[in-house]
Amino acid sequence: MIGEQKVRELTDDLRRYSTADQTEVVLVANESGLTRYANSAIHQNVLESNAEVRVRAVLGKKIGVATSNSLGPNALRQLVDRAIAVARRQPENPDFVSLPSPKPNQRLNACDDRTAGCTPEDRARAVGTVCSLALDRQLSAAGALQTGTREYAVANSLGAFGYDTQSTASLTAVVMSDTGSGYAERNSVFFNALEPEEVAREAIDKALRSRNPVDLPPGEYVTLLEEYAVAEMLLYLAYIGLGALAVQEGRSFMNGKFGRQIADPGISIWDDGWDPRGFPRSFDFEGVPKQRVDMISRGIANAVVYDSYTAFREGKESTGHGLPAPNPYGPMSINLFMGTGDATKEQMLASVDRGLWVTRFHYVNVVHPTQTILTGMTRDGTFLIEKGEIVGPVKNLRFTQSVLEALSAVRKIGKEARFAHSDESATVVPALLVDRFRFTGATQF
Amino acid sequence: MRDLASRCLDLARALGAGYADVRVLRVRNEEVVVKNGKVEAMLVHEEEGFGVRALANGAWGFAGSHRLEPAEADRMTDLAVRIARASALVKRADVNLGPPVVSTGSYSTPVKIDPFGVSMEDRVHLLLEADAAMRQVQGITLAEGSLQCIRTDKLFASTEGSFVEQQLVETGAGLEATAVRDGEVQKRSYPNSFGRQQGTAGYEFVLDMKLVDNAPVIAEQAVQLLSAPQCPRDLVTTIILDPTQVALQVHESCGHPIELDRVMGTEAGYAGTSFLTLDKLRNFRYGSDVVNIAADATVPGGLGSFGYDDEGVPAQRVPIVQDGLFVNYLTSRETASVLGQRSNGTMRADGWNRIPLIRMTNVNLEPGPWSLQELIADTDEGIFAQTNKSWSIDDRRLNFQFGTEIAWEIKGGKLGTMYKNATYTGITPQFWGGCDAVCREWTVWGVPNCGKGEPMQVAHVGHGTAAARFRNVRVGVMG
Numbered sequence: 018m019i020g021e022q023k024v025r026e027l028t029d030d031l032r033r034y035s036t037a038d039q040t041e042v043v044l045v046a047n048e049s050g051l052t053r054y055a056n057s058a059i060h061q062n063v064l065e066s067n068a069e070v071r072v073r074a075v076l077g078k079k080i081g082v083a084t085s086n087s088l089g090p091n092a093l094r095q096l097v098d099r100a101i102a103v104a105r106r107q108p109e110n111p112d113f114v115s116l117p118s119p120k121p122n123q124r125l126n127a128c129d130d131r132t133a134g135c136t137p138e139d140r141a142r143a144v145g146t147v148c149s150l151a152l153d154r155q156l157s158a159a160g161a162l163q164t165g166t167r168e169y170a171v172a173n174s175l176g177a178f179g180y181d182t183q184s185t186a187s188l189t190a191v192v193m194s195d196t197g198s199g200y201a202e203r204n205s206v207f208f209n210a211l212e213p214e215e216v217a218r219e220a221i222d223k224a225l226r227s228r229n230p231v232d233l234p235p236g237e238y239v240t241l242l243e244e245y246a247v248a249e250m251l252l253y254l255a256y257i258g259l260g261a262l263a264v265q266e267g268r269s270f271m272n273g274k275f276g277r278q279i280a281d282p283g284i285s286i287w288d289d290g291w292d293p294r295g296f297p298r299s300f301d302f303e304g305v306p307k308q309r310v311d312m313i314s315r316g317i318a319n320a321v322v323y324d325s326y327t328a329f330r331e332g333k334e335s336t337g338h339g340l341p342a343p344n345p346y347g348p349m350s351i352n353l354f355m356g357t358g359d360a361t362k363e364q365m366l367a368s369v370d371r372g373l374w375v376t377r378f379h380y381v382n383v384v385h386p387t388q389t390i391l392t393g394m395t396r397d398g399t400f401l402i403e404k405g406e407i408v409g410p411v412k413n414l415r416f417t418q419s420v421l422e423a424l425s426a427v428r429k430i431g432k433e434a435r436f437a438h439s440d441e442s443a444t445v446v447p448a449l450l451v452d453r454f455r456f457t458g459a460t461q462f
Numbered sequence: 463m464r465d466l467a468s469r470c471l472d473l474a475r476a477l478g479a480g481y482a483d484v485r486v487l488r489v490r491n492e493e494v495v496v497k498n499g500k501v502e503a504m505l506v507h508e509e510e511g512f513g514v515r516a517l518a519n520g521a522w523g524f525a526g527s528h529r530l531e532p533a534e535a536d537r538m539t540d541l542a543v544r545i546a547r548a549s550a551l552v553k554r555a556d557v558n559l560g561p562p563v564v565s566t567g568s569y570s571t572p573v574k575i576d577p578f579g580v581s582m583e584d585r586v587h588l589l590l591e592a593d594a595a596m597r598q599v600q601g602i603t604l605a606e607g608s609l610q611c612i613r614t615d616k617l618f619a620s621t622e623g624s625f626v627e628q629q630l631v632e633t634g635a636g637l638e639a640t641a642v643r644d645g646e647v648q649k650r651s652y653p654n655s656f657g658r659q660q661g662t663a664g665y666e667f668v669l670d671m672k673l674v675d676n677a678p679v680i681a682e683q684a685v686q687l688l689s690a691p692q693c694p695r696d697l698v699t700t701i702i703l704d705p706t707q708v709a710l711q712v713h714e715s716c717g718h719p720i721e722l723d724r725v726m727g728t729e730a731g732y733a734g735t736s737f738l739t740l741d742k743l744r745n746f747r748y749g750s751d752v753v754n755i756a757a758d759a760t761v762p763g764g765l766g767s768f769g770y771d772d773e774g775v776p777a778q779r780v781p782i783v784q785d786g787l788f789v790n791y792l793t794s795r796e797t798a799s800v801l802g803q804r805s806n807g808t809m810r811a812d813g814w815n816r817i818p819l820i821r822m823t824n825v826n827l828e829p830g831p832w833s834l835q836e837l838i839a840d841t842d843e844g845i846f847a848q849t850n851k852s853w854s855i856d857d858r859r860l861n862f863q864f865g866t867e868i869a870w871e872i873k874g875g876k877l878g879t880m881y882k883n884a885t886y887t888g889i890t891p892q893f894w895g896g897c898d899a900v901c902r903e904w905t906v907w908g909v910p911n912c913g914k915g916e917p918m919q920v921a922h923v924g925h926g927t928a929a930a931r932f933r934n935v936r937v938g939v940m941g
Contacts, residue, residue, distance in 0.1 A: 051917055052549070055728040059549040063524040063917070064541055065815040066534075067511065084507045086528040099506050106582040107501045108590075137523070137541075137548035145552040159731035161916045191731045266604055267642040343503030345495045345606075379734065382854045384865055385883060387645050390941050392863050392885075394856040396734075415854075415861055415887070417941035440918075455941050458887055460861045 018133070019046050019068065019168055021180045027070075027088065028172035034097040037074035037104065039116045041173040043302055043341055044070050049165025049185075052140040057148040057158045059141060073342045074100035075116065078109035082343045114329040119177040122306040125291070125299035128166055132184035132208040135164040143188065143213040150217040151192050156224050158217070160189040164208055171304035179300035185441075186211055191397060192220040196462075197230060197410055199223020200245065200377055200397035204436045204443070206296065223376060223398040230410035232459065233401060239372030239428070240454035241365050241402070247355065248437035248444040249378045250391065250420050251286065255350040257386040259286075259312050260338070261327035262347025270389050270421060271318050280316040280424035285356035287311045288322055290337065294436060295352045295443025303339035310336050312350070316425075324348035351442035358430025358447060365429045365450040367405040373454070374400040374407060378416075389420040394460070415458030426452040463488075466530055467619040470514045470539045475621055477543040479516040481559060483620035485772060486512040486530070487814040492578065493610045496589040499597065502606075504582065511814035516542040520556030521549035526815040560799035562622040565776060569769020571631040572762065573664035577611035580665045585609050588673065589635075595677035596639045601685035604640035605677075608657050609668060624774035632765065632922060634660025634908060635668045639681040641688050648687035648882060650680035650867055654706045655850050660908035660922065661763040683868055686880060693845070693869055693884035695938040700844030700872070701886055702837060702931045707866055708827060709907035709925035710850045715890040716748070716755055717822040717923070719859035720782055720790070721808075721914075722797040724820075732916050734857025737890065738788060740801075748788040749894030752830055755783040757792055759807060759823035764924035765908030766825075768810075772818035775807035782825065786895075794820050812919035819915050826926030830900030834929045837899055839875040845937055846870045846877060847884050863887040863939060886937045893932060901928035 019027075028042045046068035053061040070093065071084045081103030085096045140162045151158035169181045186208040192199050201219035203211045242250075258269035270279075290298045290307030300306050303325050310322050323331075324339030327348055338348035366374070376398030384390040395414050400407045431447030438444040463486040474482035488510045495503035512535070513526030523546030525538040589607035596605035612632040619625045636658030640649045653659040653671055661667050703711060718724065719736040727735055738746070748755075759777035761767055768777055773795050782790050792808040793801070797820065809818035838846065852865035869884035870877040906926040913920055 049917070050545075053728075053731065053916055054552065055730050056554065056726075057552075058554040059521065059552040060728050061524075061817060061916075062522060062545045062549040063817055064526070064538075064545060065917070066525075066527040066529070066538075067815055068528060069509070080501075080504070082503070082505045084505070084509075086509045086511065088529075096508075099508075103504050103506055103582065107504050107586055110500045110502075112500065137545040138551070141548040141551040148552055157727070157730075159727065161731055163917075189731060193730065266640075268604075268640070268647045272645070343495070343505050345497060345502040379857050380854045382852045384852050384885065384940065387647055392852070392854045392939075392941070394854070394861065396857055413856060413861075415856070415863060417863070417885075417939050419941060457939050457941060458861055458863065460856055460858075460889075462858060462860075 018166060024168065024170045024180055028170060031072060031093055031097055032172060032174050034094050035074060037076055037101050039075035039174050041073040041116050042070065044068065044170040046168040047165055049163065050137060050140060051161055051163040052144050053161045054144045054148060055159040057152050059144060062137065070096060071341055072096050072100040074104045076104045078111060078113045079104045079107055080110060080113060112330065116173045116175055117177060117303050117305050117325045117335060118175050120306050122179060122299055125181055125297055127206050127297040128182035128184045129207045132164055132186050132206065133166045135208050140164060143211065146213040147190050147217040151221060154221055154225065156221060157193045159191045163187045171300060171302060173304060177304035179304045181299050183296060185296055188213060188216050190216050190220040192224040194224055194228050197224055197227025198397045199227055227398050227410040230412045233411040235414060235456040235459055237453050237455050239369050240451050241374045242449045242451065243376050244435040244437040244446050244448050245377035246375050247446040247449050249381050251353055251355060251444055251446055252438060253381060253383060253391055254389060254420050255353055257383055259321050259350050260347045261321050261323045264321050265327060265330060268386060270387050271321060274318040277318055278316050279318045279421055280313055281427040282316045283358055283427055283430050284313060284316050284424050286313040287354050288350040288352050289354055290352045292352065292354060294445050301337040301339040302341045305335045305337040305339060307337040322348045322350050353444045355446040357432055357434050359432050360429035361432060362448055366402060368429065369402045369405060372402045374402055384417060390417065391420060392417040412462055413460045414456040416455060417457040418455045423451045423454055428452050463617045466512060466535050467617055469532060469535045471619060471621050473536055473539040474514065474516050474543060477540065479518050479543050481517040481621055482514060483618065484512060484514050485814060486617045488615045491612045494585050494589060495608045496593050497606045498604060499590065499593055501586060513814045514539045514542040515817060516546050517557055518543050518546035519550035521546050521553045522557060523549055524817045557796055558799045559795045560804065563774050563795065564623040565770055565774040566625050568627045570629045571662045573631050575665040577633045577665040578613060592637055592673040592677040595674050596637065596681040599678055599681035599685060601641050602639055602681050603642040606638040609635040610658065618770065618772060618774050620774060626770045626774050628769050630662060630768060631664065632660055633663055633665055633667045634658040634910065635671060635673060637673055637677055637680060639684040641684040643688045646688050648684050650684040651849055652676045652680045654907055655867065656909065656911050660910045661765050661906065662767045663763045687868060687882045690880045690882040693881035693938045695940060697937050698934055699937060700841055700931060700933050701935040701937060702841060702844060702846045702929060704848040705905055705927045705929050706907055707847055707850050708927040708930050710853055712825055712827050712925045712927060713909055714853060714855045715859055715862055717825040720792050721820045722791040722793045725791060726797055733914055737858040737860050742788055744789050746788045747786050748783045748891055749786045750897050751786050752900055753783055753786050753894050753897050754828035755825065756781050756828060757823050757825045761824045761906055761926060764824035764906040765910065765922045766823035766924040771807040771809045772811050773805060773809045775805045778807050780806045792820050792822065810921060812921060816919050819919060821921040822912065822923040824906055824924035824926055827900060829902045829904040829928045832899050832901045834901050834903060837901055837929060837931055838872055838877060841872045841875060841931065844872040845884065846872055847886065860890050883940065884937065885939045886935050887939050888935055896933040896935065897930055898933055899931040901930065904928045
């Protein structure tokens with residue numbers, strides 16, 4: 018860890034070097050270890066120490082960005098010079114107004130000392146637990162355990178300054194037999210919350226129940242989507258249409274729908290950087306404090322997230338969802354939550370006369386963004402449900418399905434939410450039971 | 463760079479590593495993005511760092527840092543060896559790298575016009591000119607263009623005596639025209655989707671694209687697509703894919719399943735495994751007789767071309783599918799040794815802070831005798847699909863579904879109605895088994911966004927392809 022004092026000195030130096038009209042400095046430093054295992058043994062085991070500084074220099078309405086991971090005084094001066102030189106060489110961007118002004122913000126400490134101090138031996142022991150438990154059942158385990166710390170700092174010449182520390186810990190497990198597989202994951206700020214025995218138990222249970230799957234014809238089924246599958250759908254929904262730029266460019270499914278019912282009244286989706294159930298952040302990559310944004314409330318299209326560029330266009334305030342400059346992709350939601358309901362998975366299962374239980378999806382992609390149609394495969398535990406009970410595993414299926422249609426056909430919503438996806442972002446969601454989910458292809462495994 | 467590399471290797475030996483290698487990198491990346499007549503992004507990115515990979519107690523460890531300083535070299539080397547010993551706590555067999563590899567030499571990407579010597583102003587001007595040409599077409603909502611050049615100076619050294627220096631230069635550019643009307647969004651890209659076409663080459667690569675000339679063509683198509691009928695649903699027919707879509711088809715359904723690390727299960731926890739299991743080597747009909755595929759890291763200009771891989775193994779050309787028969791995998795030293803082979807040189811890392819993995823080089827479908835015009839004229843009924851829009855494939859690389867930006871009906875040997883939102887789906891060996899013709903107009907297409915591994919690595923790979931025809935394909939899956 019570099020530490021706040023040194024980070025402040027570094028960003029002060031950079032702003033002092035700059036002769037630009039406005040200057041922004043973003044620093045992201047990380048030290049992260051990741052232990053990968055496959056065939057029930059560790060086969061890759063890595064550590065990375067890096068710090069990247071990003072300078073955005075503004076000359077009138079000309080903007081230049083330069084980045085470097087070299088932190089010496091000469092290197093930093095050169096970095097500022099490069100950003101200014103880049104700005105000088107381009108035409109003005111009439112849409113640019115200003116870097117964000119400073120806003121009062123609360124401090125956040127999302128860094129756990131135990132996680133920060135996690136050793137290669139700690140990671141190996143946790144992975145060893147998963148591998149041993151799988152081998153005990155004549156199964157093969159694969160996955161990864163990541164631990165690390167990040168420091169985020171943003172400072173600009175208008176006086177904005179933010180400094181966050183964050184620790185992250187994630188454990189994934191795919192447990193396989195010759196004919197089936199199961200999956201589990203845990204993500205937390207706290208290494209001690211990973212529960213490798215529980216992860217192993219969940220994945221092993223699925224793997225054992227997934228053996229010898231049978232063919233099932235593609236078609237429309239009542240489907241119980243576990244949290245991992247719901248998280249994947251939600252991430253894509255945010256990516257294709259819950260940012261202001263997509264709306265401003267007319268390519269979001271939210272266009273023309275604000276204030277209208279687009280999902281079941283039980284569905285609420287929001288972004289909240291402060292919620293400790295995810296990976297909290299107190300400000301975005303422009304230093305703007307994170308605001309909670311209720312994007313879909315009780316099924317009604319309500320709002321999207323903004324950065325300063327898209328906010329200035331509409332005379333609004335940024336909601337604190339800017340990505341590092343230069344950012345042609347627009348603001349992005351990275352702390353996603355879906356509201357819970359009142360059903361247990363057992364109650365969902367009991368209510369299904371005939372349907373499918375899906376553990377997770379694989380290789381999802383967008384087929385039609387404004388109709389929110391995605392395609393992808395099921396993976397690591399797909400089961401046929403009959404008369405309220407799981408009757409056995411089925412071979413993996415391809416789905417091609419509109420997310421909003423699925424969210425409009427929700428029969429039950431899980432009473433517990435799970436942090437079900439982590440890739441520097443957080444997605445905390447319940448399981449869903451939907452009346453109609455369209456499977457369009459089959460496999461032989 | 464040399465001193466730091468030697469320091470790491472000496473310390474690794476002293477700490478008891480059975481093998482170690484070190485890579486030291488300096489990278490400069492310049493990128494320009496324009497949108498609707500404005501410069502949306504202009505970025506100069508520089509980074510440097512080193513990574514030490516060590517074998518100790520028969521297991522791997524790796525540590526990398528951005529600080530090219532002696533004390534940090536010692537810390538990272540010590541950590542790499544310590545991590546290797548921790549890995550050995552959960553091992554089932556010792557790593558075997560096979561015979562030593564001792565490579566010495568250097569390689570530089572052949573470049574006619576140094577892209578970094580072309581002024582930023584000229585690069586911006588070219589993109590803005592193309593942008594204006596797209597926006598002259600009525601109905602265009604978004605016009606975008608991007609241009610990128612990357613220079614990587616890389617040193618590789620190992621305790622076996624390898625010492626290799628390389629300078630790799632990549633240049634790429636592309637355009638996107640988007641039309642939006644009544645909730646329908648249609649996009650056309652040139653020369654390829656994924657933002658740009660990219661190769662290991664100089665600025666001549668961008669000039670050859672003739673971006674300004676082609677800008678109005680894609681803009682007009684994007685607008686026409688808004689009024690075009692939906693591609694027929696759930697139809698089994700003949701499909702001709704343009705070279706860029708063939709490239710992605712090769713990438714997903716051949717390139718990934720021939721990675722021997724996937725086959726051996728070491729990607730099972732994330733990207734998945736492969737249907738091309740070891741029993742299928744030289745014993746499995748991957749496609750029809752006209753399907754010939756080779757992995758070739760020596761193709762001039764290919765995005766997957768280099769001099770040496772990140773284990774110091776020289777770049778090479780390897781047959782993968784011969785007359786439809788599956789004959790080879792992409793290998794590393796460790797995986798090749800399991801088969802009693804030598805590595806065919808495909809280990810590459812996405813930067814100093816990542817370990818090398820088996821990555822595609824240029825996985826190429828060999829050209830056939832047809833021209834595209836002849837092929838369409840020879841097709842009574844079917845669909846001609848162009849430029850990838852969406853892609854998905856299962857974790858063994860069998861069941862795929864792709865969408866393309868644009869398609870046309872083929873009727874009586876001629877192109878007819880334009881279709882929007884075309885998709886097609888299939889099972890890999892059946893699909894390639896239905897390939898009955900490959901064209902001769904052949905280009906290496908760059909795929910700059912190939913994801914694999916944890917932490918995620920993004921590789922830049924290439925696919926030499928031509929248009930090809932496939933029989934009995936299911937098209938029009940829209941849910």
